[in-house]
Amino acid sequence: MELHGTLKDFSLEAILGLLRNGHKTGTLRLVVTTPVGMPRQIDLSFLGGEIAWLQCGSLRGLDALREAAICREGSFEFAVDSALSPQDETVPVAMEVALATIDEARNAMKSLGTALPATAVAFSHAVPSADTVHQVTLSANSTRGSSRTLPLMGAS
DSSP: OOEEEETTTSOHHHHHHHHHHTTOOEEEEEEEEOTTSOEEEEEEEEETTEEEEEEETTEEHHHHHHHHHTOOEEEEEEEETOOOOOSSOOOOBOHHHHHHHHHHHHHHHHHHHHHSOSSSEEEOOOOOOTTSOOOOEEEEEOTTSOEEEEEOTTOO
C-alpha cells in the first residue's frame, strides 16, 4: 500500500491509524512547515503497524513526534517495506503513547496561543543542528511595549 497526500486531507492521527490497523511495514515521510514557517522532514519507520523509530533532524523519538504534531501544513508519503534502520538506540514508541504525545503537544500550543496577546506577536524558532540541544523560545511583544519569553514544551 503506497499512501500519499497532505495534512489538510488526512490528520497525523488518521495516517497513524491506517498504518497501525493495516499492520504495515515501511517508512512514513512527513514534509511539513512549523507554525513559525520552518521546513521540517520527519521520518517514521513502521514494523507491523507499530512505530519502530522516528527522527526529525537531530530529534529522535517523542521529541521528533512533538515536532510533527504541531505542524498542520505539509505532505506525507508512505513507502511499503522500506523501513529505515535506526541510527541510534531509539526505543520503539507504542501507538497509545504516540497519540497521547500528539494530543499533549497540540494542547500545549493551544495554551500558548491563549496566553499570548493577539496583536503584534513575533515568534522565533531555533533550527537544531545535529549536535545541539533543540530549544524553542517564543517572544510576545504587545503594542503596549511589554514583552515576555516563554519556553515551548520539551525545551531545554
